[in-house]
Amino acid sequence: MCGLLGILTGDGDAAALTPAVERALPCMRHRGPDAAGTWCDDDVVFGFNRLSIIDLEHSHQPLTWGPADDPERYAMTFNGEIYNYPELRAELAGAGYEFRTEGDGEPILVGYHHWGEAVLEKLRGMFAIAIWDTRTRRLFLARDRFGIKPLFYATTGAGTAFASEKKSILEMAPELGLDAADLDRRALVHYTDLQYVPEPETLHAGIRRLESGCHATLAPGGEVTQVRWFDPAFPIEPVPAGGEQAVFDRIAAVLEDSVAKHMRADVTVGSFLSGGIDSTAIAALAKRHNPDLLTFTTGFEREGFSEVDVAAESAAAIGVEHIVKVVSPEEFAGAIPKIIWYLDDPVADPALVPLYFVAAEARKHVKVVLSGEGADELFGGYTIYKEPLSLRPFERLPAAALRGLGALGRALPEGMRGKSLLLRGSTPLERRYYGNARSFTFEQLREVLPWAPREWDHGEVTAPIYARSADMDPVTRMQHLDLFTWLRGDILVKADKITMANSLELRVPFLDREVFEVAQTLPVDMRIAHGTTKYALRRAMEQIVPEHVINRRKLGFPVPIRHWLAGDELHDWARGVIDESGTGDLIDKAAVRRMLAEHHPTRNDNSRRLWTVLAFMIWHGIFIEDRIRPEIEQRDYPVRL
Known part of the structure; x- marks a missing residue:
């Protein structure tokens, strides 16, 4: 898990841009505090921050490799983890290739040489990849199937910049000729309505994202043209009479295999644990591979807004050591500006704040955590x-x-x-x-954004x-829609950005190639049936997950913002955010003040709409106004073996 950064120039003078890359790398040092480096030739410069997880002493990036007749042909920066790298190494070694490292990055390069872009189909893991071919003078960019790892890019007259985080591209704006204050108003409408910015947009007009399951190949001076290499299909297979148990067994087996693969690391792996079936299943399976597994959860002091008790009961049932972080309203509000800085674009999901604190707590003990994201979209959980x-x-x-x-x-x-x-x-x-996101009706949206186009939907x-x-x-x-909207727009953005803010690698065993190949065949009545959701998954986990969790409704990390925004905890804070914001040309602040004044936690709940606007106002204060400057810690962590 790392941070990649690079520029493909249009004039053959990449060396002149190396200082800009070196200056921008520290913006995402949190993604990889263990090592940093750059590499360049005439057309491209790569930069990298490394969080060492596998092959700690070697596998440094940017990584170069080539066949015997051209041993430095390829250079690569790669963010993510490939869980089937031993199997790929063995397959490629059988084809006559030699390896210089023991890590999971080199098989990507060797596989790219051997299979071309079809190597992506072979990879079981999460990734954003940039490969430069010094012979063909082509840059290859790619993202994993579901978009677990991010990849931003911007094309200007100076070339194409690409990075794991948008803020690193913004740091190079002068050299790129990029307007760092050019707001994409259409993306703002999308954000306000959806609570996240949908791919490929960002709130900066000049910066876009390579979409999940896409790749692109470009030459110096060329444009990024995305090609979809993965489009999830659902070839549903009917369940034969009396054959349900075979389906449940197949789900249990593939999920256990996925967790086993996701446990591959040369550092300690822990697990997040809330009160639901998804994280509990992952933790219970992980315990089979690590008897000393640590689990982590977070909650709030307010009654009814904490998973702490249920998670503790689950931890005791599966026999793991459990660590809890309780978040106060003061901590909650104080962390928001730096969390939004880490996010790059706002995500109006209050659950990312407790996630930030539990990730910070987990990083004191482990370097990698497993989590349950993706189960709802694959197995029918909403x-x-x-x-x-x-x-x-x-x-x-x-x-x-x-x-x-x-x-x-x-x-x-x-x-x-x-x-x-x-x-x-x-x-x-x-x-x-x-x-799963809409909080504004179109009429309410236009009250907040009076300039929003009337024809928009x-x-x-x-x-x-x-x-x-x-x-x-x-x-x-x-x-299928949620795989391309809510999952990659909200869930995976906060999972990546907020854990990486704490130099913690988060792995998601449900979003695995082999798990999806099973989930995509389930008929509807194996997903939504018998008055419940995730029917087949619940049945498959009956011998693995404690009984008090197996049919419990989904909560995640519930956040009491509807109460806090109406009370002493956050009401005055919210009013201050509105009053101080320099967004008067974009947002009708009087309408937002009315929304806050009329908010009541039960009779007139405006909390999600308010949170959406407040998050944007803080984002605008950081990235456009340069008025809010969060204090970002440059933390150093020991490597725990």
């Missing part, structure tokens, strides 16, 4: 996935009848029983669902994704 089942009667109605029911629903008074059902049932899925983000799932059933289409 309650909203049940909606198409309840709306099936509407599917048989002709279009004219649906239009009439929609008109009736709109005419009914707010709060009247049946209104919501009529509106949802008469609205096509593509217009009804665009992920979420379809410009979701329509291309829905177009690729037209032959799938509605539940599967929702899961």
Whole structure:
């Protein structure tokens, strides 16, 4: 787990940009405090910060390799982990290749030489990769299937810069000729509505992201043209009569194998543990490979907003040592500016704040943690996935009848029983669902952003994704959409950025190639069935996860912001953020003040909308106004073997 940075020049004078890369590398030293280095030739300069996890004494990057007749042909920077690297090494060694290191990076380079871009299909892991071929003078960029590891890029007259974190590109803005204050207003509308900035956008108009499951090959002076190498399919296989147990056994076996592979490291591996089935399953399986496993959780003092007790009960049941961090409202508010600095773009998910604190606590003890992200998207874990089942009667109605029911629903008074059902049932899925994030109606969004285009709707983000799932059933289409929206826009962004802020590597065994190959075949009634979600996963984990967790509803790390924003804990803090923000040309601050004044935790809950705006205001104060300057610790950690 590391931070990569580089520039492909357009004028053949990469050496002139090496000082800029060296200056920008410390912006993401938190991603790799163990070592740093640069490499360049005429057209490209690479920079790297390393967090040493595998082959600690070697495998330094930028890494070079080549065949016997051209031993320095390729140079690579690589952020992530390849869990099947021993198997890849053995396969390539059998084809006659020799290796210079014992790490997981070199098999990527050797595999790229042997298979070309098809090497990506071979990799079982998380990655963002940049490979320079000194013979063909081509740069190859790639990201993993699900977008676990980030990769930003910006193309200007000076060339194409690419990095694990956007702030490093912004640091090089003068040399690149990049306007670091050029806000992408369209991305701001998307963020306000979705609570995250959807790929490939960022809030900076000149900087984009290589999308999950994509690669690009470019020459000096060329543009980044993305090619999708992974598009998740769901070739559902019917379960034969009496064959359910075989499915459950298959899920249990592939997940155990994934956890075993994700435990590969030359440093200590721990596990996050909340009160739900996902993290508990991962921790219980990890305990089989590390009897001294440490687990970590976080919570709050407020009753009803803590997973601490359930997680502690789970830890005792599976026999692991458990460490808890309790976060106060003062700690919560004080950490927000630096958390948003680490994020690069705001993510309006309050759960990232307790994640920051539990990651900081975990880093005192371990260098790698496992976590349960991805289970909901793969196995059907969100309650909203049940909606198409309840709306099936509407599917048989002709279009004219649906239009009439929609008109009736709109005419009914707010709060009247049946209104919501009529509106949802008469609205096509593509217009009804665009992920787990929406907190603003379009009218509310325009109150906050008066300049937002009247013709805008979420379809410009979701329509291309829905177009690729037209032959799938509605539940599967929702899961497919979430893989490209909520998962990579919220969950994986906070998982990567917030743990890396603490120089901690987070691994996600559910988002594994082999696990997905099993999950993608499950029929709907193996996902949403018997009044529950993740039905097949729950059944598969019955002998692994403690009984008090197996059917517990999902909570994650719940955050009491709706109470804090209405009380003494955060109300005055929020008012100060609004008053001091220099976003008056973008946001109707009077509307936000009314939203805060009218907020009540139960009668009129504006907390998610408020949090979305407050996070952006703080981001704007850091990255556009240069008014807020978080204190970022340059921490040094010992390597615990």
